[in-house]
Each structure stands twice: as C-alpha cells, then as structure tokens.
Amino acid sequence: MSTIDHPHDDVGIHVTPYPVIEPGHTFGSVTDKISALTLQRRTPLWWFIAFGISFALTNVLMFSIGYLVLTGIGVWGNNIPVGWAFDIINFVWWIGIGHAGTLISAILLLLRQNWRTSINRFAEAMTLFAVACAGIFPLFHTGRPWLAIYWLFPYPNTMNIWPNFRSPLMWDVFAVSTYATVSALFWFVGLIPDFATLRDRAQSRPFKIVYGMLSLGWRGSAKHWARYEALYLLLAGLATPLVLSVHTIVSFDFAVGVLPGWHATIFPPYFVAGAIYAGFAMVLTLTIPLRKLFHLEDFITMRHLRNSAKVMLATGLIVAYGYMMEAFTAWYSGSEYEGFMMKNRIWGGPYWWAYMLLILCNVLIPQILWAKRMRHNTLVLFAVSLVVGVGMWLERFVIIVTSLHRDFLPSAWAMYRPTIIDFTTFFGTIGLFLTLLLLFIRFLPVISIFEMRTILPQAEVKEEEA
Amino acid sequence: MKTRRERPPFYGLMAEFDNPTDVVTAARAVHEAGYRRIDAFSPYPIEELSEAVGMHTTKMSLIVLIGGLIGLIGGYGMQYYLSVINYPLNVGGKPLNSWPAFIPITFETTVLCAALAGIFGMLALNGLPEPYHPVFNTPNFALASRDRFFLLIESRDDNFDRTQTAEFLRSLGPREVTDVEY
Amino acid sequence: MHIKDTLPALYKIRRPLKAEDVRARLAAKQGKEYWRSLEELAASEEFEEFLHREFPRQAGEWDDEPSRRTFLKVMGASLALAGLAGCSYQPPETIVPYVRQPEELVPGKPLFFATAMPHTKGATGLLVRSNEGRPTHAEGNDLHPGSLGAADVFSIASILTLYDPDRSETVQYRGEIRPYTSFLADVRTTLDALKAKQGAGLRILTETVTSPSVAALLKQITTALPQARWHSYEPAGAHAATQGAALAFGQPVHTIYRFDRADRVLSLDADFLAAGPGELRYARDFIDRRRVIEGKSEMNRLYVVETTPTNTGAKADHRFAVRPSELEQFTRALAVAVGAQNTPALVGSAPHPDAIAAIAKDLQGARGKSIVIPGDYAPPTVHALAHAMNAALGNTGQTVVYTDPLAFYPNNQPVDQIADLRALVGDIDAGAVEMLLIVGGNPAYNAPVDLAFRDKLKKLFDQKKLTAHLGLHFDETSEWCQWHVPEAHFLEAWGDARAYDGTVSIIQPLIAPLYRGRSALEFLSALTDTPEKSGYDIVRDFWRTQPQMSGDFERAWRRAVHDGLIAGTALPEKTVALSASASSQAASAPAAAVGSGQFEIVFRPDPSVYDGRYANNGWLQELPKPLTKLCWDNAAHISPATARKLFNVDNQEDIATYKGIEYMAPVVTLSYRGQTIKAPVFILPGQPDDVVTVHLGYGRTRVGRVGAGTAQQPVGFDAYQLRFADAPWTATGAQVAATADSYQLVGTQLHFNMEGRDIVRSETLEEYRRGRDDAQSEHVVGSDARTGDEGVGRAGPGVGKEVHKEPGVNETLYYNYDYVGYKWGMAIDTTACVGCNACVIACQSENNIPVVGKEQVARRREMHWLRIDAYFKGLAENPEGVYFMPVPCMHCENAPCEPVCPVNATVHDAEGTNNMVYNRCVGTRYCSNNCPYKVRRFNFLRYQDFETESLKLMRNPEVSVRSRGVMEKCTYCIQRIQAAKIESEKEAGRQVRDGEIQTACQSACPTNAIVFGNLNDRNSMVARWQHEPRAYGVLTELNTRPRTQYLSELRNPNPEIRGA
C-alpha cells in the first residue's frame, strides 16, 4: 500500500503540494466522521430543499412518460427523416456520464491511483443512477414500449421469433443491462465492509438490523478480506473492458448505420473519450458542492479536483481530435454525401449554431484548464464542468439530428423541432438522477470508509528485521 | 454451520490489539506455535495478516475464469442456435451466422457471467451471509470495524488448552484476552 | 405543445360518428341507410321497406343480375372488416353468414364490377373491387377508351368520398329534417301551380350534363313544360373551346386528338397530360410514342407554351413561359409562320420570335403527324387559330378529329354557360323564378363573383320560393335552398355517362346508398309523373329505346353493364370547314396590353380538389400537388423575379420566415376590380414574371370536417372571389401587394435541388443514340430553383464528376443469397412519368394508408408509401423540368433497414421482398434512420380512425390496418403477390405469369411507367426493362442492390433552338 507525498503515484509528474487526505486523521476519526454523515439524526435543511426540487422534477418525468405512452411518440418532435432526437441524445449523454464512475473505481484501481479512494464510492453511485436514467430512453423511445420491454430479450415465446442479434440496439440491450448489473454488484461488494461499520456504529435497533442484513454478517475476518480483495481486483479487471465496450457499442448505434455523419470508424474511441470527459465533468459538478456542504475538504482534497481537471483536459483533447478527424475523413473520403454532411453541419446548414456551440463548450473553453490557477479554483472548475456537460449533450445533438435531417435524397430533407414534452422528459431524468443521488448521500457512506483507512499512514504494518 | 455435534463450552479465545503491526506479529507467533484454527479481524484488508493466519491462495481467479468461459460459450452458442438453426432469416443479405455481429453480445455475456460467478463465489467461500457469528459476542468487537485488531484461536483447535492458550496469547502483548462465548 | 396538436387523424379531431347516434337515427327512422353492421341492418324493418322501394321488382325474385348484385352488396356489407395490426387481445367475434347466399359471391374472394366515374370533361371507366359487398378500390377499365386500364386521382379517391362520414344524410327543409316524401309533396303542389303557366318559372340548374339519360329526362320535362328552362353552369367548363370552335367553324364541335399518330406536339397552354378531357388516354398515347425502349429509338417532340407551369410543361422538350396577354400574340405569330388559312399579318411583336420560326419549321416537317392543342382555359381566339393551324398542317382528320359536342345542352344548342347563369340570375332579379332545382354543383360557392349568386339564392330563400339542392354534402348552396336532398354517390346509384370521345358507360352501383341518397335521375323524376321511379328503371327504359341496344335488349344491357361501356356510342367523326370569318374575328380581338406595376392573375382548377367539389376528401387534400408538393392549401404562385420585386429583396429565400420547422410563407393581397383577397405566396420557378397563378376550389366554408376551414385554421383561400364572369381564366390588370402577415404552408418536399447528386438521370435522345453508357450519362444537377443558387449545371463528358459505381456482386466477404423461384422487382420509367399522382392515391386506397392532417404534415409525418419526388434543373428563372421520380420502397437485397431492427420485424422473404411485419414492430425507427431512400413511414400517433364505422367498410381486408407506434412502408402490394401465387399454386403449382400481378401503383398509372414482375424470368417485362441501357439504380454505391430500378429520362430537344 502507499502513503502520502510519494511523488510518482500521482497522475501529475511533479511533487504535489496536496495530499490525498489531510494529515492528522486516525482510523477512528475517519470512521466516525464519514459514518456520522449517514448516522446523524437530523437531516440538514438544504437536503430537504434539494430533494423537494428534484423529486418534483421526477414527477414531471413520470407525467411526461405517462403522456408519451398513452399518446404516442408524436408528442415528441421526432419525424421522418429525424427518427431519433432527444430520446437517443439523452440516452447517450447519460450513459456517457455513467462511465466516469466505473473508470474511477475500476481503472484507477488497477492503475493503483490511490487518490481515487475518496471519490470512487460516490462516482460509482453516480454511475448507477446515470445508467438508470439512460435506461429509460431505449425503452420509451420505442413506439410500443409495452412490447419492447420483453420482446427485446431472447426468451422462448409462442411466436417462435427471436431478437435480431445483428442489431446494434440489441447489443445495447445486452451491454447496458450487463453494465448496470456489474456496476451495481461492484458497488454493493464495495459497500459490504462499510455496512458492517455502520452496523456497529448505528444506535437504533432498526438501523442495526438493516445495516446488519446489508453487511451480510461481515466481520472483517482476515481470510474474508483476502478473498474480498482478490474479487475486488478481478471485478475491476472485468469492469474496465466492460465500460469501454459499453460506449463502444453505443457508438455502434451510429457507426453501423449507412448515414453520412454516422458511418465513421473513429466513433468508438472518440465516444469513449467523450464519455469519460462528460463523466468527470459530472463528477466535478457534484463533488465540488458536496465537499462544501458536508465539509469533506479533508477527504476530497484539491488534489482530487485537480486530477479530475487534468483527466478532463486530456479526454477533451481526444474528443477535439475526434471532431477534427470527422471533418478530415469527410473531406478525404471524397464522398459527396460525407462532404455535404460536414458542410451542412458546420456552416452550410440550419443547425450550424449547434456545432459552433459544441466547439465552444467542448474544445475552446476547457482549454483554460491548462492554467494551474484555473485548475485550483473550484468555482472555475465547477463552471467548466457544467459547460462541458452542456457541450457533450450538444455533441450528440449534432451527431444525431444534423446527420439525419439532410441525408441522401434532398427530397426527403426536413427540419427537426423539439416539443415541450421533449424537454420535460429530459429535465425529468435529471430530477430522477438527483433524487437517487440525494437518497444515497443521506443513507449510505459517500466515501468508502475501509479504503480510507488503508491510505492512512498508520495502516502500514511496520516490518522489523526480516 | 456446526450443529448437533455437541459443542465445546465456548468458541475460543480472542486477543485484542490496537495496531496492525502487533496483530500481525502475534498472528505469526500463534501460527508458529502450531495453532491452525485461528483467525484475525481487522477494520481493513491487511495482506500480511491473512498470510500470517495461514491463508496463501484464494480460488477467486479460477472461479471467475470458469464463469467467463460459460458466458463466452453460452453467449455465442445462443446467438448461433437462434439465428442459424432455430429460425434462419435473411436479414438484409447478411449471412445467417454473422459472426462479427455476434461478438459484442458474446463479450457482454462473458463479462456478466464472470462477474456473477466471482461475487457468488466469494460469498460462498466466505460463508456469507452469516448475520450471526460467535465472534460478535466478543465485548469490544464492534471496534473491529473501527480501529481495533483481533486475533482468535478457536476452541476446536487440537492444541487448544484454555489456560495455556490464554497465557500464550497474553504473552503476545494484547490489550486484553477475552473468552468468546457461543 | 398542447395535447390537441397531437390529435391528427382528420376524422378524429372532430366528433366521430358514435354507435348511439346511429341507433338514435335508426329509431328516428332517419338513418335507415346508415347501419353499423349487417345484423343491425337486416334487423331493421325499415331496411325491408327501403329495399322494396329501391328495387321494387327485384327484391323478391332473383333473375336479374345487376339489381340482385346491388342487393347483395347491401347484405354482404360489413361482413369482414379489416383488422388492427399488433393488437394483442381480441374481443370475442361473431360470424354473420348470409341468409341467402348469392351464387357468384364467394366469401373471401373480391369481385370486380365495371362502372364509370362521371366527370364533366368525360367519364373514366372503372373496375371497382368489392370485398363482401363493400367497394374498396377503384382501378381503370381496360376496355374503356377513356381509361385503358388507368385511372385518375379523382376516380380512385372517389372511394373515400363514398364512405365520407360528412356526407349529408338527411333531406332537410330550412335546416330541419324531413322525409323525402314531403319534399315530393312540396314539389308536386308547386308544380301543379306552375303547370297552368306551362311551367314558366320552373328553373333547373345543372352542371355540364354528359349523361344521355339525364339529358333525355330533362328534355322530357322541358317538353312537358315548354316554359320551364334548363340552365347549366360549370365553373371549370370548356367555355373557351366551345366559343373557339364557333369562331373557327361557325358551329359547335368537340375536338379529339390522336397522340398515337403525332410526332410533333405543340401545346398552347394545354395541360393535356394531367388535366382532362381525355388526359388518361392522351397521356398513354403520347408516352407510348415517346418511350424509347427495346431497340426503338424514335421519340415525339413536345413544345409547350404556357402561362403557368403544368405537368405537361414539365415533360416538354421545349417550354416557353408567356404571360396570358402574350399567349394570343405568340399563337398568332406561329399561325402566320405555319401559314394558317387567312390569318391577318402580325400586329406588333411576339415573344420568343426565334423559337417560333424553328417550331413552325419543325411542325411543317411533320405534316399530318403533328398536333397543335389549345388549352381549355386559353382564350377562344387561340382555339380558333389552333384549329386553323391544324388545318394548315394537314392534321385535321389525321391527328385531330372533330365530332359533335360532348356535352348535352337544351335543344342541343351549346350555350355559353356563364351567359346562361347570368340569364338565370337576371330572371331571379326579375322575379321570374318560382321554383329552382339545383342538380349537383355548388353555384353559391363557385359562380363568378359579379353574379353574386349566393345573394340571389338568399333572395329566393327569403321569398320562400321552392328552391332545392341535390348534393353529396350540405354545402354553401344547400345553406340557402329551401330543400336539401342528399345525393347518391355514383357507386350507389344507376346512371350513364359519356367518355371524352362520347363512348357511353352504364354506371352501376356497387352498394345501396349508405345515406338517403338520390341520384340526379331520381331527383329530377320528382318533376315527372313518376316521381319515385328508380334510377335503375329510368336508365333501362331510356336505353331500351336507343339504337345501340336494339335487338335483344337484355343481352345488350348485360353486356354493357359487364363491359362497362356501350359499344358503338363513340361520337362519329365529322368534317368541318374553317369559316372565312374565323380568323378575321380572331384578329378583331387584339392582345390586351398590360400596364406596368400591374399583374395578371391566372385561375386554374386545383390539381387535387379540382373546382372545390373534392374539398372534403382527405386523400386528395393531403395529396402533394405535382409541382409544388404543397398539400392542404392553395397558394399564389409567382416567379422568383416577381418575388424579389414584390418584397424587394435580393434573394427570394429571405421572404420566407421559418417558425421552428414551419415554412411561413409571406402573404400578399390580390386585388382585382375592387375585390381583394389575401393569399400566401409560393415561389414557383418557370412561372412567367408578373403573373400570379391561383387555384380554385379552396376556402370552402361549408362542406365537412376536412374541407371546410375555420377562421383560425383555414383550408386555403377562395380564389373565386376574384373571378369575374367576363374574365374566368385570366384577370389582367390586377394589383398585388406584399403584407406583413405570413401563413404556414405545408408540403411533403421542401428541397427541389438535386445538389448535384446522381438521382434522376437524364439525357437527350442524341446522347442516348450516341450510345453513351449509363455510367457516363449526365446527371440532372441543378439549382434549387427556389433559392436560385446555381448548381453544377449540365456536366458534359469529362466535366462531370465520376458516377459512383455499384460494387460487384462478389466484392463481399459474405455469401450472396440466391433467390430461386420468384425474384420480385420493379422498374420505373422516369421518361414516362407525368407526375399525375394516380399511383400515390391508388397506393393509399389499396394499402389502407391513413390521412394525418396539416399539422402532422408540417412535422413531416405524412404516411404515403409512394411519393413522387420533383427536382428542378437549370436556372431558377427558366428551369427545366420538374423531373418526376416516383419513389416506392427499393426492396434492397442488402437492405440497410433490416440488420438494425432489434426484433426482426423487417426481414427478407425467400423471394427477396423486404417484408415489414407490423405486428412484430416495436417502433424503434432505427430502420427509417438507416434507410437511404427514406421511404419508411412511422405511426407517430394513432393516425388510423378506428371509430368511424363507414371508414371501416372502406378498408382493404387484405391489408393489416396499422395502429400507433409501428413502422410501415411499401410492400410491393404483397397481398396481391400472395393472392396471385396462391391461385397459381392451386393450378398444379404453375408459375405466376408475367403481368398477372399488378401493383396498385402500376395498374393506376396512365402511362405504364411502372412495371413489376419476376426478375428470374428473363422474358418478363421488368427483367427486360432492367436490362435496358437506360436502367440504373439509385444510391447503388451503397451496395444496397435495390430491386426497384429506374429508366433514365430522355428528352428530344430541337437542335435548332438554343438552350436545347
């Protein structure tokens, strides 16, 4: 295991002024402080306010979906040729956001980035809730969700008909459901020891019982720990290719199509990068206010924020490269359709503004993160993360709508305009996301307690002479 | 769990330490002393400790591998059977066995089965869930999930002798040694 | 967005006809002809009574075929209703067999009956399909000279009119419901009073009458009552032709053209390919002579001089846009050039002088094999000059044939109908009218505005004079008549009608009147001593006395009814001589000069709703107009230059504003002689400058839920408001002014520029002859004529960019499926397509395609499985084309839509058609996104109307009715394929013969532009076409391998005319 101010276990090169955890903490202080967040009796007022708002939004979502199912896809702005719009945009956006969580908890674990420990639990939760929001759209964007919900699975039915395993949408079904399942289990496994901690700290019997059940009777046995650690590492190893595969497959939804603007081999890497980009943006958007509200500056230090900023900067550049390559291949291919698509996208067409905004949000503004001063200013980071979130949404808008609305035969060209319901559905999912998140930070440890213990100096076993 | 077999009066002896180093040294000593039915408890994973109590391999990797293989074969097999044998359909001129298109799903099923195998394997090997366990009877055991470290010698150990073992444990410099009741 | 915006289906926006309404009506003894199902119908003893009234003699006995059949139609009706797709749970059903089953009716097998759609320009012979007694689809009658198997949009859409739930259902007296008998009583009493005065004061106003029996009946009435007068008025009648003939020959003649003999055709503002009379036959003959196929490399040549773009203009080899005021001058110059008989020298100059010489030379080069055809709406002088030219070119008797007038008039003297109507109005003012029967038509709406016919009707109405109106709908005219009598649809009543060449068809009903409808014959017989005589008897009794049916009448009758026409009734040729006075008279009418700043307005009947009579037909309202692709509205068409001038902008695009996705057209005011209307502007390339074209038939206020607009949501504007009796077709010296308002126009195509893509290929006959292989054939690339930006233009050899090549069959890692047995495919000849839309409507009727309504079209959710794309070419100012391209599903062998469907709802069948399985579809719309041709249609909302009972009867039981949330598209009429296959299979598994399967679009097409068949059969027509040098596939570079292929468009320009 590692300790603080070790120069080279940091994504940065130079020696860092910021530790992963502020000095002076003991096993006890860490344990008590974090478990207090969930076990404390009174809930802070801001929590109720935030919860009220997001829960209201969730109800808006429920209404929108109910209305949609009763009336038909026509309540949205989708049309022919623009068969997909907000529905799939939101789906890809949410899935993308989910990626950061798995990345932090799995990939950084494999890379032995121990600074991750204070944010991974939280990021994983974010993953789960984002995937939950994303999952809404593939189902409800169908014309007949009441059938899609089970026809999409290969079960022995009386029609003797099976799904089409060649369809990227089918791949999505498997990818997303696998992703959701594995992340959930990964998350739960990570929680087991902390449940035990809470069980032992909880005052009231009901809490003891609930946390006791959830902890599955965990008692911190050395043998258990050994298997546990082994599994945790293996799961990380599985989750890493999984998370990459998920957004790769999502990008196949487009890359497999014949449509100019969709049919591009660069999509998988460029989508994955975009996903991480958006994901870290969301992590920052959430952690920055959170550490303030819960006074977690000791555990979520500037180092975390700064590293996230650096990851954003890096992935942002990859995404920018993606945009460049799209334009380049469009020109280089010599295909008149590709060429027109790009022209139409950038300055020729009616949706040029979307593309320009996208470049502004995803490519230009984030460059200020090169400046150390900016990276260390939480307000700036917060602002940039919001901007990137918007930018990544616009990216999907550009890819989906502007590619569809003018494709091969000019006679079929048309415009797309979203309706109120499109917006209520989208903002509704944000409400759902926040609702789940608030419940999480109120009732579960937002920081992995046992992992925090491991990064304390006193966690080390001092070996005397061999 | 051990039932019917008329059980010894109490479960074992528990020594309580307050830092990882001590418990590891103690565990090593106990192991060298020939005790085998021993276990240690800590608030966080300590590699040295599990080795000290005589645990050198976990079978997790094998279990996960097997799960993965099942997912791999099952996933592709399902797709092949359903779209080539059971109801062959000409889908856009693609061959019935469009193996490249079958890869993504095969991959997903592989990962899924591997993960499930791993998790349930871990629970099984650890004998979890096990809400009731004698060690919880240890007075300070709640601190095992905070900042205390415990070392247990079960009464069923062949070398176990209530008084001598207790003595031996005390000699290892714990905060205290307590009986663990059933 | 409000919930209301999401309720599209027209009949659903408004109140659907509820079951209880029907029962109520049954109880009230009012709705006896409206029944929901056989049970209810048969149960009502009203029905029995009605039966005996309608078929007094036949009801009991069974020897007479047609009447029994009609009876059975009633009994059989509603036995099998087309069902819902994808609906999982089914309520328990009952089977209701016949009580006495007719022997020729086999349940589950459709029957076809010959009848004819009466039209004032000549009837179209039809074969109407009847499923268990419900007429469900209309196709052309091969034997009928005016059809030759083809049909026009109006005849096909008439099926929907038949079942229109908005049709008037009750006899009404000043708005209250009365039984028909009391109407008869009222007529009787008034008539007795008039009898004393020999019927003075009795007036009958009809549309143009082409029905011999109606004419005979009217004659009978007018002879019985010598003082009674019969007037006829037709808003879009061929007045000018009649006058022109009088000018030329001093006597009324009807002109018939023989395009099958013509090599050179000059159209003087005549849209003979798309707008009657005889357009189906003319289009067929013209195109047959134009089709370069199977070695044949001769083409006719078409010059079109027109005052507003038309389909005919679109097909022209040379098109000249002239102002109405210039048309006569142009004609005159040409007449001089071809040396027409005693034509005075030209006064002043004519437009396109250089072209005129060349045209004249070309025409003279084809003496006796050319045609000069004047348009019905061109001034009489132009007609006269055209006659003179045809004479001079030796066409008379060869390609141009004269006969007696087609229509019937009082004592056979053709009258100027407008004058006739004016006379009637005068008499009303003079109080000379006691009783006025309006037989069909809608004069209150479509009479010239200066005659103020509606006010005159009001006057009679207030004076409580007996006025009665017979109409399908309770319309603007019915509003101000004492009596309104629901008219029987032509598929509900017996009658007869003349085709463009005079051939008479017996119109036989396929179903008993759904509402209490009376045919014109039955209505008029109210004035006879046998007021309740059935139409059936009237028609038979009339024809029994006719020479064509002398001898064994029953045999002749059966034959006539069976064939759908009466042999030997075509009008005989007649030789006429140009009267010397003709052209001098013409000379006396000098071209009207147009002051600057003044505009000329051109009136035309609308291509979709004609003169307004089809306004309540949803299919027609949503049918994209051939050149503009607009639907649900008419617009003021102006040229780009005029637009720039009018709104003084540099780029006419700037005048249009977009509100979201909606194209908001600027609104202008059109003023003429103190009348002013507001109209949205549509910029139409090829429109002559300073000329505004408006289409009649819109702005209806009283017709039904579809056609009648409201203040908030008007359905077009009423152009009749500017139409004066002395200027029916062109208003010279009108004012046009821009306003600040804008109005939403919706269309199914917004972009008319091919963007230089290889979509519609075209080449000239020369190029074709030079044997250029398709790969190099020049694409039609051009500018979006509406934006005016110039496109690539004509890409000469070498200049043009290389055409994408289709990858070879074996350039694949995968194996190819080989289609043993049948391999269905289609070929579409773009040279032959005249953009008449018949295929689109036929497809809609055959495949139960719903109507979605204006706001849904605005959202681009129209449902037509088959669309006709239109592309302009060349410069905005003087474009070529439009080029028409019918686009059905391509049934690609490597269909991009299929692999992306997650549930296998769209897959190939073993014969290579791309199936769409509605009941499996979950509606991800991925297939549509991935379809390069965008031919897939999605039910975004529940567009189908599952409530309105009458519409259920209309549906084709062989095609699933799609509900909300499923994708649909062209199936190559799979139901017809399967039916033919099953029949052939039963015959010892023989192969389906070529031509045995006709898709709906194919059978409707007047020019045989579409062929369908088995590509595995080398000799099948489709296989031969697809091996033509002109054949090509669209977007084949995507390796889609479309089964639908196109034949490139050939033009035959005159080398002597520049810009060819």
Place this chain on the structure above:
Amino acid sequence: MPQIFHRSTNTLAKLSIFGGLFILAFAAWALAEINRSSWNTGAYVERQQPVQFSHKHHVGDDGIDCRYCHTSVETSASAGMPPTKTCMNCHSQIWSDSPYLEPVRTSWRENRPIEWTRVHDLPDYAYFNHSIHVNKGVGCSTCHGRVDQMPIVYQYASLQMEWCLECHRDPARYLRPREQVFNMEWRPENKSAAELQEGRELFAKYHVRHKAILQSCSTCHR
C-alpha cells in the same frame, strides 16, 4: 458487543438467496405455461351457439361432407359459413318443427342472419387461406381435430404461431392425399417411416414450396 441476529438467521439468509433464484425460475416457467394454456389460447373451450348444432350428428352420424356447408373451402381464403338457406334445404322437410331449429326458421322467415359465435379466431394480421392448404393436402382434421366427434365445436389447436410453424417447417409430417383431406378418420400425423415417406412424396407431388418460403413472414402476414 451483543448479537443483533439469532443463530437461525444464518440459515435463513443463505436460503433466501437460493429461494430468490428459485422463485424467479418458477415465475418464468409459470408464465410460459399460462401463455400456452387454453385459458389464453381458447383451445378446448366449447362455445355455446345460438343453435345447438352438432357436428357429431351431422358429420359423424349423417356423414355429411364438410364441403356441403363450408362451400368455399377449396376455392377461397374463407371456408365459408353456410347461409340459413343451406339449413333449410333439409330442415324445411325433416325436423321442420323441432324447437331446437326455431332460430333457424326465424332467420329464414325474417331474413335475419344467425349470429354464430366464432370458434377459430386468428389475429387480424395473420392471413390464413383455406383453399391453398386444402389443395396441398392438409386435412381438415389436422387443424380442426375430429370435428365429427364434437357435439359442440371447440378450437382444437392453440393457433399460436409456433403451432403454425411446426407444420410450415416440415409439412411432410402432416400431408395426406388430396382425396383424404376431408376424411376425418385419416391419421393426424405421419409418424412411421413409411408414412413419412408418403408425406415426402406428396410434398413433391403437390409442389409444396420449400421451408424458406413457407416460413417467410410475408407468407402469412401482409
């Protein structure tokens, strides 16, 4: 530290995991069964008719051929329901005053059709054609069962797609000589090698289309 849970909870906890899995599996199996049960398919449910018409009597005892009433079965998609007239052909003479037949006579008298309850009701998007099946040697009893033994007719087969496919994928198992199509006694299925051999010969003789065509979507769905 006191125990929170009792000993027994250990067993419970472990059981609950397997129990959960077991319950899921059972639910899936149950659904599949319900889906195929006659409660859902309507098979084997006798439908009450306005007239107590017995096929057993007319076909079994009197030996009336199917086609006497279902006239269009060889020529049309629909087998055809007999008009009242068909009943009256005989029943104007025999049983002409039986109370059972009153509805028939009423129908005839008042020219009002008899409303039979539909027994075999395919979904509207499935287009079944009697004539082609009959012409290719598929017997009535193959799908309708021993109608000659049914006093009250019930639906014999599930009429579910998998049932249709069972034959469409291997017709030889069910084909019989054309002249035996209306023979109720004929074997319902070709089982023995010899029978299957005959089936295959008929398959060729009647030009039955190959499996790929028979299980194409467009064969049954329009």
